[in-house]
Amino acid sequence: MRVTLERTNLLKSLNHVHRVVERRNTIPILSNVLLKAEGGAVLEMKATDLDLEVTEATPAQVEQAGATTVPAHLLYDIVRKLPDGSEVMLRTDADGHSMTVTSGRSSFKLQCLPQSDFPELTAGSFSHIFRLDAPALKGLVDKTQFAISTEETRYYLNGIFLHAHESGGKLMLRSVATDGHRLARAEIEAPAGSEGMPGVIIPRKTVSELQKLVDNPDIKVVVELSDTKIRFTIGSVVLTSKLIDGTFPDYQRVIPSGNDKRLIIDRQSFAAAVDRVSTISSERGRAVKLAIADGQVTLTVNNPDSGSAVEEIAADYESDPIEIGFNARYLLDVAAQLGGAHAQFMLADAGSPTLINDTADQQTLYVLMPMRV
Numbered sequence: 001m002r003v004t005l006e007r008t009n010l011l012k013s014l015n016h017v018h019r020v021v022e023r024r025n026t027i028p029i030l031s032n033v034l035l036k037a038e039g040g041a042v043l044e045m046k047a048t049d050l051d052l053e054v055t056e057a058t059p060a061q062v063e064q065a066g067a068t069t070v071p072a073h074l075l076y077d078i079v080r081k082l083p084d085g086s087e088v089m090l091r092t093d094a095d096g097h098s099m100t101v102t103s104g105r106s107s108f109k110l111q112c113l114p115q116s117d118f119p120e121l122t123a124g125s126f127s128h129i130f131r132l133d134a135p136a137l138k139g140l141v142d143k144t145q146f147a148i149s150t151e152e153t154r155y156y157l158n159g160i161f162l163h164a165h166e167s168g169g170k171l172m173l174r175s176v177a178t179d180g181h182r183l184a185r186a187e188i189e190a191p192a193g194s195e196g197m198p199g200v201i202i203p204r205k206t207v208s209e210l211q212k213l214v215d216n217p218d219i220k221v222v223v224e225l226s227d228t229k230i231r232f233t234i235g236s237v238v239l240t241s242k243l244i245d246g247t248f249p250d251y252q253r254v255i256p257s258g259n260d261k262r263l264i265i266d267r268q269s270f271a272a273a274v275d276r277v278s279t280i281s282s283e284r285g286r287a288v289k290l291a292i293a294d295g296q297v298t299l300t301v302n303n304p305d306s307g308s309a310v311e312e313i314a315a316d317y318e319s320d321p322i323e324i325g326f327n328a329r330y331l332l333d334v335a336a337q338l339g340g341a342h343a344q345f346m347l348a349d350a351g352s353p354t355l356i357n358d359t360a361d362q363q364t365l366y367v368l369m370p371m372r373v
Contacts, residue, residue, distance in 0.1 A: 001066025001092045003037045005058065007082050007103065013045055013058040014076045016237050019209060020047045020054045021072040029117045032069035035090065035099075036115070037062045043090075046118070047072055052206055053121040053240045067115040068092050070099050078108050121240055126224035126231065130193030134214040134234070137221050140175040141211055143186040143364050146333045148204050149179035156246030160207050163199035164190050171195060172363075176251050182330050183254060183367040184337070198227050201244035206230075213237055255367055256353050259346035263292055264316035264359065267343045270297075271335035277301045277309040278328035287325040287371040292317055292347070301328070302373075324350045325373030334366045 017033055025031045034046040043060040046053065079088060082103045089102045092112065101108040141160065149157035161176045171190040176183065202210075213234045214221060222233040231240045277299045278288055291298040297315045302308045324347065335343065340360030347354050356366040 001035070001037050001068060001090065001099075002062075002064035003043050003091075004061040004063070004087055004089045005043060007079060007084070007086045007088050009058045009060075010043075010088055011076075011079050013043075013056045013236075014072075014079055016056050016213065017045045017047045017054050018072040018076040019212070020049055020052050022049055023073065029069065029113050029119065031071055031073075032113055032118070033072035033075060034067065034069045034115060034118045036067040038065050038067075048119060048121055049205075050119060050121070051203065051242045052209065054209065054237065055240075056237045058236070066092055068096060068099055068112045069115060069118050070110045070112055074110060075101070082106065121242075124226060124229060126226045126229070128193060128197040128226075129222065129224045130191040130197075132188075132191055132221050132223060133217075134219045134221055135217050136188050137223075138211070138214045140173070140186050140188060141207055141214070143337050144175045144177040144184040145204075145207050145211065146337065147177040147179055147182050147184040147366075148207065149177075150204075151179065154180070156201060156244060156248055159201040159203045159244050161199060161201050161248040161251070164194050164197050176248070178249075178251060178254075178367075181327065181369050182334070183251060184334075184364075185251070185255070185366075186364045188363065197225060199248065200225055200227075200230060201246060201248055202230060203241060203244055206239070206241040209239060213239065254353060255365070256346070256348060256355055259348045259352070259355050261292075261319040261322060261347040262317070263297070263345040263347065264342050265297060265313065265345070267335055267338050267341060267358075269313050270343060271332060273299050273311045273313050274328055274331050274335070277311050278332075280307055280309040281328065286328060287373045288328045288331065289323060289325045289373040291321070291323045293321040294318065319347075322347055322350065323373075324354065325371040326354075326368055327371055330368055334368065337364070337366070 036044045042057040044057045046055040086103045092099045099110050099112050144160055165172050165174045172187040173190040173194055174187040176185045219235050224231040280301045280303050289300040297313055299311045334356055338358040340358040342359040344359050345356050353367050353369055
């Protein structure tokens with residue numbers, strides 16, 4: 001194999017692909033990226049961790065077709081340190097045991113493993129295919145990913161539940177994530193082709209990679225899915241992932257419908273006040289108490305080791321006074337997702353879940369379980 005590429009193009013593609021590769025691998029071939037130059041003017045790169053696979057084709061001058069695999073992070077670090085605007089030549093030796101990376105006066109020799117050892121994530125056939133604008137998909141992911149559980153024992157909560165749901169006579173595409181303490185739900189109008197799709201749980205790592213790939217607002221994303229796999233085609237990048245094999249809980253049961261105490265508060269002022277008073281906590285997970293009464297909210301944090309903090313902020317509230325505690329970090333996570341100027345809290349009592357949403361966005365909602373304070 002002998003190909004020449006612009007360093008910028010090579011770096012961009014390697015950046016997308018190498019992140020899938022785990023730093024520590026017991027199987028050596030999984031540390032490598034597959035480089036394949038067949039006909040045409042492209043170099044195809046592929047990396048996998050056996051659950052997730054990313055491929056990307058990048059423009060290249062192919063002087064001699066061929067394929068090999070080299071250490072992904074090592075190649076990425078080399079290309080990253082080469083000067084801007086340079087050209088990079090990749091050339092495998094006759095025996096195929098090593099590849100030389102040449103750019104200007106720099107030359108590096110990397111050990112290769114044979115292409116035949118590289119695992120293939122067989123996708124099988126996909127039952128559903130639909131297209132989404134990148135910003136729509138980004139919204140579904142960004143607004144819910146922070147609530148994904150990290151508790152490995154409840155593996156079915158370690159991802160985003162994506163499914164079609166009828167709401168108000170319209171078919172909506174919904175994303176839901178929960179860790180048992182909080183729940184995030186976002187939805188958009190379901191695109192053509194998503195009717196009858198299976199509800200799928202997209203793993204946390206796939207969600208994280210997807211977030212980094214859907215940053216171009218002009219791109220249409222093609223989504224293909226089956227009961228066990230999902231594939232996203234984003235421009236020249238193809239991301240294929242296994243799905244979490246489990247049943248997502250009936251999240252509708254934890255979304256309260258009878259909460260009648262309505263609090264409207266300035267989102268930025270509230271987030272800044274929570275951030276300030278939670279400084280007194282020894283850790284961000286400590287509870288902040290909200291004493292809500294006519295026209296104001298008093299935030300209090302008590303820490304027996306270091307002291308206490310109190311702050312008052314103005315609010316729109318006309319119901320009976322209520323005192324309720326929340327995890328400070330959870331409040332800040334929700335506030336960071338809200339896009340409007342005001343946040344709306346629908347409360348019941350100090351021991352019941354609270355509903356939070358954006359006054360400017362009725363298609364996204366958050367549920368927080370209170371803490372005892």
